Structures are given as C-alpha cells and as structure tokens.
Amino acid sequence: MLRKIFGDFVSFGSLRMIARFFLGVRGILIITTLTPLFLGHYAVLLLFVFYFSMLDFGAHYGLERDLPHFNQTGEEAIRIQTANEGWSAYYIMNVVAAFCLWGTLTFFKVGYGICSPFLVMFYFLFDKAFRGYLTEARIELRYQQIGIAEVLYGSISCISVFFLVRHLGIPGIFISFILGLAGAILFLQWRGPIRFQWIWEFKKLFRYLKSSVALSMITYEIRTFQYIPATMLAILWDRETLGYFVFSFRIFEILLSLFPLLIQEVFKTRLYQQLAVQQQNHEQLRIIYPPMFFYGVLCAGVGLITYWLMSPIVTHTVPLYITSIPMLQVLVLALFPLGAAQMMSDFLLARQIRKNISVISAWGLGILFQAVILIFIPRHSAMLGLQIVFTYLIAALLMYFILVFRLNRHWLKPFRFFCGMAFSLLAPLIWTVVSLVLAGLIGILPSSEWFVSLVGFVETFFTAVIGVGFYVLFLNRTDFQLIHKIQSIAP
Structure with a gap:
C-alpha cells in the first residue's frame, strides 16, 4: 500500500x-x-x-x-x-x-x-x-x-x-x-x-x-480545532491583533497543505479501499504505520526549512509582520501531531472500525481545551501571540496521544505498545527539536541575515538526519518487533 x-x-x-x-x-x-x-x-x-x-x-x-x-x-x-x-x-x-x-x-x-x-x-x-x-x-x-x-x-x-x-x-x-x-x-x-x-x-x-453525520462532525471538528484560535481572537481581541495571527497561521496552512495533508488526502482514499479487504488487526497495523512514519520525516523537513528561512523572507518582503515570525516558528512544530491525528481519525472512522464516538469526543476535547485556555489569557498580555500558538501546539500533541492510545485500545494491547508506537512516530520531530536546541546552545539562532539562517539550517538538518538515521538503523528494530509480535498474537 x-x-x-x-x-x-x-x-x-x-x-x-x-x-x-x-x-x-x-x-x-x-x-x-x-x-x-x-x-x-x-x-x-x-x-x-x-x-x-x-x-x-x-x-x-x-x-x-x-x-x-x-x-x-x-x-x-x-x-x-x-x-x-x-x-x-x-x-x-x-x-x-x-x-x-x-x-x-x-x-x-x-x-x-x-x-x-x-x-x-x-x-x-x-x-x-x-x-x-x-x-x-x-x-x-x-x-x-x-x-x-x-x-x-x-x-x-x-x-x-x-x-x-x-x-x-x-x-x-x-x-x-x-x-x-x-x-x-x-x-x-x-x-x-x-x-x-x-x-x-x-x-x-x-x-x-x-x-x-459522524464523519461530518469529525471533519468539521478538525477544522474547528484549527480555527478556534482565530475565532477566539475575533471575539475577545481587536481585528489588528487577529491580523498578525492570521498572517502566521495562513503560512502554516499553506505548509500543511503543501506536503503533509497531500499525503493524508492520498492516504485516506487508499486506506478505505484497503480496509475493505483486510480483516486482521495486524494487517491493519501494517497499513497505517509505514505511511505515518514517512509522514513524520517529511513534516520534520518542512518544519526545519520554515524555522530557519522564514525570518529572512518575512524581514525582506513584508517587514510589517516581523512580530508574526515567532508564532510561525512554533506553529510548524504542530505539523506532524496535527496531521497524524487526522490520519488516525480516518482509520478509526473506517466502516470496518467505526470508533466514531471516540474520535468525536477526542476532537471535542481538543476544541474545549483551546477555548478554555484562550479565555483565561490576559487581554493585554505582551506575549499574547506566543501564548496562543503554544496552546495550539499543546492541543495538537494532546490529540495525537489520545488517538494513538485509542488505536492501542482497538488492538487491545498492553500499555508498552502504546508508548512504543506513540514515541516511535514522534522520533523525527523529537530529533528535529533536539537539533534546534543544540544549535541554540552554540549560539546559532534564526536571523534576518540569509547566511546565518542557511548555516543554521545546514547544521540542524545534518544533526537531525544523523539522529533519525541512527534511530531507523538501530532503535527502530523495536518497532518492527512490535509489529511482528502483534501479528503472532493476533486473534
């Protein structure tokens, strides 16, 4: 597949x-x-x-x-x-x-x-x-x-x-x-x-x-999850503040649709067709795991490019929105957890699985989480934009772990299987964050200067590639053993 x-x-x-x-x-x-x-x-x-x-x-x-x-x-x-x-x-x-x-x-x-x-x-x-x-x-x-x-x-x-x-x-x-x-x-x-x-x-x-109605509810819940920050800004704050947030979020949407959601759209139709002929749980796992890991690698690459190159691009083209750059750099970290949560939702909503209530409840919880947190953010906070996007990132990670846990419940496997799958899929994102932290520790930070940003991108890119490569060659064997283990004990 x-x-x-x-x-x-x-x-x-x-x-x-x-x-x-x-x-x-x-x-x-x-x-x-x-x-x-x-x-x-x-x-x-x-x-x-x-x-x-x-x-x-x-x-x-x-x-x-x-x-x-x-x-x-x-x-x-x-x-x-x-x-x-x-x-x-x-x-x-x-x-x-x-x-x-x-x-x-x-x-x-x-x-x-x-x-x-x-x-x-x-x-x-x-x-x-x-x-x-x-x-x-x-x-x-x-x-x-x-x-x-x-x-x-x-x-x-x-x-x-x-x-x-x-x-x-x-x-x-x-x-x-x-x-x-x-x-x-x-x-x-x-x-x-x-x-x-x-x-x-x-x-x-x-x-x-x-x-x-169940599928439509989850589809619009996912989109509401994405738009609830802008909605709360429109209700509680002024239009100008909303404009700065919309700038960063619009670029995030373009990045999300350029690569990650492109895979998700293709994956969804193929998934529904494949599940129509696959009945065993271990075969269903083989359908969903490899595309999601590839998805994570791609999201990590897109995130690195955006993190380093958006500063000089925005500074030299639309300097009016320089204050939106930190918001965008945080938002790109949500590319994988948000997209993976959507892919897992498609899997759980398939006609052979039908875990509709679980998926609807999970996304409803994510929307409620964002709304409640945003209500209590002070209106005149100096870090308003970053507080909003960090809330969005935390909510995306929350959705990711909830839905991975629900997949684990579907296969009725021990908690260690949940932990193994959750963190193995997050490995590219984790190694990307580690590479950014290492770059920051040695003083390489995003800059409006092209040369500095390119040096930072090259350094973190190779660090992330080495980390992900080490994981795939050595540590990822545990994940393949997990798949074969599920196959051997599947009912």
Whole structure:
C-alpha cells in the first residue's frame, strides 16, 4: 500500500506544489496589500464562511468514505443509490446554507462598507461546487486532474488578485477567488462530471445525512480545532491583533497543505479501499504505520526549512509582520501531531472500525481545551501571540496521544505498545527539536541575515538526519518487533 500511496503522491505532487506556489504568491499579494486591521476583517468574513459551511453536514465526506468501499466490494446498486442520495443532499443543503450566510451577514452588518454579502455568498457557492468536484475526482483516483484543477484555481486567482486587490480591496479578493474556482470547475466538469440523479425525497436525504453525520462532525471538528484560535481572537481581541495571527497561521496552512495533508488526502482514499479487504488487526497495523512514519520525516523537513528561512523572507518582503515570525516558528512544530491525528481519525472512522464516538469526543476535547485556555489569557498580555500558538501546539500533541492510545485500545494491547508506537512516530520531530536546541546552545539562532539562517539550517538538518538515521538503523528494530509480535498474537 505504501508504494501505491507514494505513486499517487508523485502523480500529482508536483502539480500540487505548483498550485500551492500560486496560492502562496496570492497570499503574499493579499498580505502586502492589506494592513493588519483589514486582514483581520477579511479573516472574520472567512470565519463566517467556514462556520456556515457546516450546514451541509459534510455529505461529500460521507461519499468519500462510502463510494470507494462499494467500488472495492463491487456492490454497484448500493453505490448508485448512495451517490444519488449523497450528492443531492450535498448540493441542496449548500444552497440553503448560502442563503443563511447572506442573511446573517446582512442582518448583523458584518463587513458593512467593506465587502458585499452577495459577493461572499457567491464565493461560498462556487467553493462548495469545487469541493464537490474534487471529492468525485478523489473517489475515482484521478489525482492528476485534481492537481491540474488546483493549478488552474491557484494561477487564475493569483493573477486576478494581482490586478484587482489594489483597486477593489477585499471585494477584489473574493472576485478573484470566484474567477479561479469557475475555471477549475469547468475543467473538472469537462474531464469527468459528477454523475447522479436528483432526489427530492427529503426523508431519503436526511437518512443519508444521518448516516454520514459522524464523519461530518469529525471533519468539521478538525477544522474547528484549527480555527478556534482565530475565532477566539475575533471575539475577545481587536481585528489588528487577529491580523498578525492570521498572517502566521495562513503560512502554516499553506505548509500543511503543501506536503503533509497531500499525503493524508492520498492516504485516506487508499486506506478505505484497503480496509475493505483486510480483516486482521495486524494487517491493519501494517497499513497505517509505514505511511505515518514517512509522514513524520517529511513534516520534520518542512518544519526545519520554515524555522530557519522564514525570518529572512518575512524581514525582506513584508517587514510589517516581523512580530508574526515567532508564532510561525512554533506553529510548524504542530505539523506532524496535527496531521497524524487526522490520519488516525480516518482509520478509526473506517466502516470496518467505526470508533466514531471516540474520535468525536477526542476532537471535542481538543476544541474545549483551546477555548478554555484562550479565555483565561490576559487581554493585554505582551506575549499574547506566543501564548496562543503554544496552546495550539499543546492541543495538537494532546490529540495525537489520545488517538494513538485509542488505536492501542482497538488492538487491545498492553500499555508498552502504546508508548512504543506513540514515541516511535514522534522520533523525527523529537530529533528535529533536539537539533534546534543544540544549535541554540552554540549560539546559532534564526536571523534576518540569509547566511546565518542557511548555516543554521545546514547544521540542524545534518544533526537531525544523523539522529533519525541512527534511530531507523538501530532503535527502530523495536518497532518492527512490535509489529511482528502483534501479528503472532493476533486473534
């Protein structure tokens, strides 16, 4: 399975990188044009879009779970029925959600004088249509077409932002998004339309939504987990403070989607297909462990690059946001625990496992943990930004250990197996942190000077490579013995 995942990654990984390059340039254009105050207002509008997106109950996520399963088992009649009910529910609920979003923005005058509620509503509809086409393409394993569509979206919206944002401000951003989404949707429609028949029997639609509500809850819980810091900032603090945080968190999201979540997206579909034919617990462990370790190595590399090179990049391009650099350097440490927690959630939500309540409860606990801690942070704290991102990092690690422990409970193994798996997957991150600490002890710290940052990167990179290599060659034998041990005593 690891070979298939790697093949899927390579097949459209380069296209995803190009798309993320355009999106990154687009983000830089937006950031360099908007002041922290207007960036905060822009973030508030996006938060409203996110929370109203929950009203579709994540029907397309249910389809992404169910249709690969039925494709693998060959149950064609059930697959067609599921597609009809799922896609009908998805589009109908999103139209309802779009009008609710418009009504709320209009009634409470959110963004009044800054951006039209109609424009935000149309962006919402185009975004949901695009996500639907991406879901269909992932179900059919058309990863190269997904990559091309994302390149179209990124390039068109980037070019449009360049011409529109300086003259129109925030409305120009949403117009650019709509143009990019329209181009990507037309391409995906041409390459492979979504085939289903409309169903207007609301009893059937709600029946499907009920069947996918657990998966939709966990999907939106994960996204709420990510956005709860910005939400609490928008409620308790001013828009300018929110703007500084959004700058660092937006870069973190780009990094998360560039490599780590790319593997997670490919892994999820392959996982659901593989679990449809694997019944033994030890075989399930073989499915999930190797991709997650590779995932950890990749996250460690991305984190090192960001930690050292972001200081000179931000200092020389957008000096207005220099104070956001420490927040970003802490956030990158959350790349692996957050992504691994999402991958383990996908595993526990599979039709063969069905540990839905455990996963929902775990992410709910993570959201509650962040909200409670952020409420008690003093409003005029001098270290407000760092306190927020450290809370986020601790919450991500908390989620990681909770879900690894739940996996251990699924296999009904002793506590030592939990400890072995938890810390073996964290090994690349641990060695990366150790290399950064050693660099700090000898006086090598991130700097606005390129030479100093490059020296620090090279030193910590080789230290981390030596540490991870030593672990894989010598210490990691215990992990392989653990896998074989589980296989030998599996029921």
